[in-house]
Amino acid sequence: MSAPASTRGWGTGGVSGRAAALRRRYPTVDDLQRAARRRAPRFAYDFVAGGVGDDICVRRNRAALDAATILPRWGVDVRRVETGTTLFGRKYALPVGVAPMGLTGLLRTGADESLAAAAQAANIPYIYSTVGNSTIERIARIAPDVWWFQLYGVPADGHRVSLDLVRRAEAAGAQVLVVTLDVPVRAKRSGDVRNGLVVPFKPRPRTVFDVARAPRWALDMLRRGQPRFDNFRPYVGDDASTQALAGYVFRQMAGPMTWETLARIRDVWPRAMVCKGVLHPDDAARAVALGMDGVLVSNHGGRQLDASPAALEALPAIAHGVAGRARLLIDGGIRHGIDLVRALRAGADFAFAGRAFLWGHGAAGPEGAAHVAALFDEEFRIALAQAGATDVPALRAAGDAMTA
Numbered sequence: 140m141s142a143p144a145s146t147r148g149w150g151t152g153g154v155s156g157r158a159a160a161l162r163r164r165y166p167t168v169d170d171l172q173r174a175a176r177r178r179a180p181r182f183a184y185d186f187v188a189g190g191v192g193d194d195i196c197v198r199r200n201r202a203a204l205d206a207a208t209i210l211p212r213w214g215v216d217v218r219r220v221e222t223g224t225t226l227f228g229r230k231y232a233l234p235v236g237v238a239p240m241g242l243t244g245l246l247r248t249g250a251d252e253s254l255a256a257a258a259q260a261a262n263i264p265y266i267y268s269t270v271g272n273s274t275i276e277r278i279a280r281i282a283p284d285v286w287w288f289q290l291y292g293v294p295a296d297g298h299r300v301s302l303d304l305v306r307r308a309e310a311a312g313a314q315v316l317v318v319t320l321d322v323p324v325r326a327k328r329s330g331d332v333r334n335g336l337v338v339p340f341k342p343r344p345r346t347v348f349d350v351a352r353a354p355r356w357a358l359d360m361l362r363r364g365q366p367r368f369d370n371f372r373p374y375v376g377d378d379a380s381t382q383a384l385a386g387y388v389f390r391q392m393a394g395p396m397t398w399e400t401l402a403r404i405r406d407v408w409p410r411a412m413v414c415k416g417v418l419h420p421d422d423a424a425r426a427v428a429l430g431m432d433g434v435l436v437s438n439h440g441g442r443q444l445d446a447s448p449a450a451l452e453a454l455p456a457i458a459h460g461v462a463g464r465a466r467l468l469i470d471g472g473i474r475h476g477i478d479l480v481r482a483l484r485a486g487a488d489f490a491f492a493g494r495a496f497l498w499g500h501g502a503a504g505p506e507g508a509a510h511v512a513a514l515f516d517e518e519f520r521i522a523l524a525q526a527g528a529t530d531v532p533a534l535r536a537a538g539d540a541m542t543a
């Protein structure tokens with residue numbers, strides 16, 4: 140049994156338990172990222188960490204957040220702060236969720252299930268990607284209360300497969316449908332090309348060397364198998380190989396998501412719907428006119444157009460344009476509790492983090508993913524109190540007046 144708090148002395152060293160051990164070992168997401176990097180081969184780490192082109196946009200997202208200062212306000216009784224936030228009719232524990240990510244199993248197997256379970260336990264949204272390495276139905280069982288579905292279009296046959304994915308997500312109970320707009324063409328990720336990244340993994344001289352230096356990763360892959368695009372099994376065949384599924388995704392999942400297709404999907408989807416990847420205020424206005432309930436301001440974590448503005452920079456004009464008509468969500472570079480204050484102060488209702496959660500799983504598996512949610516909770520509580528706000532509405536209301 141742990142000692143009563145009064146005998147433990149001062150500092151985190153006196154706290155016991157598994158969660159506290161993780162907190163000591165990985166006090167920030169940066170620590171988790173370093174540990175995930177040590178465990179994975181280079182091509183897998185770079186696939187997650189990297190962006191498009193020269194990674195300028197990846198850095199821009201972070202630089203914009205770092206540059207956003209918060210003028211602290213004192214004298215407020217912040218002994219009790221309330222971090223809960225209501226979004227699309229549901230109350231979540233924090234204004235942050237897990238952004239959709241594909242091919243997550245490359246960094247460490249079981250990532251989608253691990254992130255979904257962490258989100259369900261923490262009561263935060265988890266967006267499962269079309270190109271995740273689990274299935275819609277499995278994720279629905281793991282995170283029944285908090286999972287959303289992210290759709291990439293499959294244009295062939297008048298979007299037959301896209302509409303079937305939407306139907307399956309509805310049947311499985313997805314809370315919200317997120318349609319990604321910002322991949323009209325496949326981006327050129329030179330890092331992946333240089334690293335010889337191919338899915339499924341094929342040994343080449345360079346990758347063999349990489350894998351030899353990552354024995355824990357290699358053992359895990361051998362034991363649990365390479366990541367597969369299992370959502371597509373019904374369309375490729377129940378006994379489809381990893382190779383056949385990857386080939387299908389590569390060939391079929393190409394082409395833009397047009398406004399016309401978005402309107403068709405809006406017609407059949409009965410619950411809240413968000414479009415993701417919006418940066419231009421006119422696109423945000425068009426999305427709202429089409430009936431979107433939310434707009435996710437994002438540059439895909441710097442993975443599509445290297446010259447995109449930072450998501451945080453794009454937010455104010457969009458917030459001005461759609462004020463009160465849709466909920467505003469943001470992602471890109473979010474990795475600390477204080478980033479949530481920055482995003483909310485800039486006009487967002489809710490933020491999402493991608494890599495931050497994946498580093499948690501990459502470093503320490505399911506416990507690591509849960510630890511990232513705990514870090515956001517701990518850090519956001521502190522940041523909220525230092526901003527002089529006792530809850531999220533108060534923080535939002537303070538807006539620009541409290542930003543230096």
Ligand SMILES: Cc1cc2nc3c(=O)[nH]c(=O)nc-3n(C[C@H](O)[C@H](O)[C@H](O)COP(=O)(O)O)c2cc1C
Pocket residue numbers: 186187188200238239240241242243268269270271289319415437438439440441442470471472473491492493494495
């Ligand atoms: C490894 C990886 C895979 C991603 N896959 C998808 C995806 O399948 N669908 C999607 O809409 N966005 C995808 N994204 C973009 C994220 O949803 C999100 O916009 C971005 O990661 C946010 O930036 P952050 O990672 O700095 O938090 C992916 C991002 C990463 C890092």
